[in-house]
Amino acid sequence: MLMGPQNLPLRLDELRDRIAGAAARAGRSVDSVTLLAVTKGQPADLVRAAAGTGIRNFGESYLQEALEKAAAVSDLELTWHFIGRLQANKTRPIAESFAWVHGVDRLKIATRLSEQRPYYAPPLNVCLQVNVAGEESKAGVSLAELPALASSVAALPRVKLRGLMCIPPEEEDPARQRGWFAKVREALEALNASGMGLDTLSMGMSGDLEAAILEGATLIRVGTALFGARPANPGG
Numbered sequence: 001m002l003m004g005p006q007n008l009p010l011r012l013d014e015l016r017d018r019i020a021g022a023a024a025r026a027g028r029s030v031d032s033v034t035l036l037a038v039t040k041g042q043p044a045d046l047v048r049a050a051a052g053t054g055i056r057n058f059g060e061s062y063l064q065e066a067l068e069k070a071a072a073v074s075d076l077e078l079t080w081h082f083i084g085r086l087q088a089n090k091t092r093p094i095a096e097s098f099a100w101v102h103g104v105d106r107l108k109i110a111t112r113l114s115e116q117r118p119y120y121a122p123p124l125n126v127c128l129q130v131n132v133a134g135e136e137s138k139a140g141v142s143l144a145e146l147p148a149l150a151s152s153v154a155a156l157p158r159v160k161l162r163g164l165m166c167i168p169p170e171e172e173d174p175a176r177q178r179g180w181f182a183k184v185r186e187a188l189e190a191l192n193a194s195g196m197g198l199d200t201l202s203m204g205m206s207g208d209l210e211a212a213i214l215e216g217a218t219l220i221r222v223g224t225a226l227f228g229a230r231p232a233n234p235g236g
C-alpha cells in the first residue's frame with residue numbers, strides 16, 4: 001500500500017500514541033524520545049509534508065538518493081541522518097552533507113569521517129552500530145570490541161561520539177525483544193561509567209519501537225509506520 005501525504009496526519013497520530021504509551025509505561029517523558037523519520041525510497045514531497053507536521057530529523061540509507069532529496073528540500077533546514085551501510089570510499093559526501101551518522105562500526109570509517117568533515121561545520125555526530133546478537137548478515141561492532149572502538153572514536157577531533165545504534169533480530173516475544181535493547185543500553189551505561197558522557201540510544205523501528213523505548217531509546221528510526229510501505233526499496 002503506497003501512502004501519500006494525505007495519510008500522514010493519521011499515521012502520525014497513531015505513532016505518537018504508540019510513543020506516548022511506551023513512554024508512560026517506562027515512566028519517561030515523551031520529550032525524551034526523538035522521532036527520526038526514515039524517508040528512504042520516499043519522494044521529496046513526503047519529506048516536505050512530514051516537515052510540515054513539525055518533524056525536523058530525517059534519515060536516509062542510500063547516499064545518492066539522500067543527496068538529491070535533501071537538495072530538493074534545502075529551504076526547510078532539516079537535520080539529516082545517514083543510517084545506511086558505510087563504505088570507506090564514500091565517506092566524503094557523508095561527512096560534508098549530514099549532521100549525524102548512525103552506522104559507524106570501524107575506526108577506519110570514523111577516521112575518514114573526521115578527516116573529511118569540513119572545517120566550517122560543527123563536528124559530525126556519530127553513533128556506533130552494535131551487532132548485539134552477533135548476526136552474520138548485519139553490520140556492527142561486537143559488544144566485546146565496543147569499548148576499544150568507542151575510546152578511539154571519542155578521541156577523533158572532528159566527530160562527536162553521541163552513543164550507540166542497533167538493529168536487533170525481530171522477536172515474536174516482547175520480553176526477548178526488550179532483551180536485545182537492554183544489552184545495548186547496558187553497554188552505553190558501561191561506557192558512561194568509564195566517563196564517556198554519551199547521550200544517545202538510536203534504537204527502535206516501526207515494529208519494535210515500544211520495546212526500545214522501554215529500554216531507554218532516545219531516538220527511534222521510523223519509516224513504514226509513518227509513510228506506509230516503501231514504493232522503491234533499492235537493496236533493502
Ligand SMILES: *Cc1c(COP(=O)(O)O)cnc(C)c1O
Pocket residue numbers: 038040061083084167205206207221222223224225
Ligand atoms: C529502513 C530503516 C529503518 C526504518 O524501518 P521501518 O521498519 O520502515 O520503520 C530504521 N533504521 C534503519 C537502519 C533502516 O535502514
